[in-house]
Amino acid sequence: MPYREKTAWLSLIAMAVAFGPYFTFTLVTAGSRPAEPLPNLRQLGLYALTAVVQMLILGVGHLYLRNVTPADERTPSDVRDRAILSRAVTFAYYVLIAGMIEVGCFMPFSSSGWAIVNAAILAIVVAEVVRQSVVVVSYRRQA
Amino acid sequence: MEGSISNRIRTLRFHNGEMSQAELGQRIGLTRQTIAAIEAGKYSPSLESAFRIAQVFSVPLGEVFEWNPKQTP
Numbered sequence: 364m365p366y367r368e369k370t371a372w373l374s375l376i377a378m379a380v381a382f383g384p385y386f387t388f389t390l391v392t393a394g395s396r397p398a399e400p401l402p403n404l405r406q407l408g409l410y411a412l413t414a415v416v417q418m419l420i421l422g423v424g425h426l427y428l429r430n431v432t433p434a435d436e437r438t439p440s441d442v443r444d445r446a447i448l449s450r451a452v453t454f455a456y457y458v459l460i461a462g463m464i465e466v467g468c469f470m471p472f473s474s475s476g477w478a479i480v481n482a483a484i485l486a487i488v489v490a491e492v493v494r495q496s497v498v499v500v501s502y503r504r505q506a
Numbered sequence: 507m508e509g510s511i512s513n514r515i516r517t518l519r520f521h522n523g524e525m526s527q528a529e530l531g532q533r534i535g536l537t538r539q540t541i542a543a544i545e546a547g548k549y550s551p552s553l554e555s556a557f558r559i560a561q562v563f564s565v566p567l568g569e570v571f572e573w574n575p576k577q578t579p
Binding site for chain 1: 531535536537539540542543546548549551552555
């Protein structure tokens with residue numbers, strides 16, 4: 364398996380482990396109690412914890428991959444690697460733009476506070492998931 | 507015009523002392539996985555990479571890659 368596919372899998376796992384529980388918890392608790400006034404330190408703390416968990420998984424995972432396959436890690440990307448990355452970024456860009464239009468143009472009329480912030484975070488996470496997924500699929504198909 | 511590109515990289519590697527995909531890739535600046543994808547016909551290399559591959563085996567480009575037009579009934 365190419366090194367860049369391994370790191371893409373690692374990013375997907377890190378996002379699933381970190382942001383899966385974050386959005387599940389946020390969704391479950393959203394309707395159960397009234398929204399706290401901004402800055403809502405409880406939600407901010409939860410987001411900070413999620414970001415730290417993601418960084419830890421990525422850090423440990425990259426160190427592990429680097430130690431297991433040091434030669435692969437040092438191999439510079441070639442023209443195909445760059446083409447795959449470019450394709451993945453293009454797909455993710457459209458997802459991110461759609462999410463930002465929703466967050467910036469439509470949500471201010473119907474939502475406020477952390478609902479908008481969480482929508483923006485979700486757009487970024489989904490765009491990143493799309494980017495890493497396109498990388499994985501491209502390497503799987505040897506395209 | 508539809509068609510596909512076939513190649514003889516596997517055969518040429520065999521005739522050049524069982525050169526590995528990694529070694530070929532190293533000599534032309536591509537990764538082993540990219541060579542594998544080219545050999546399998548899943549990825550078409552750039553013209554420059556194609557010439558580099560031919561140069562490694564000291565053969566003309568046409569002996570490495572071949573264009574096969576799709577037969578229309």
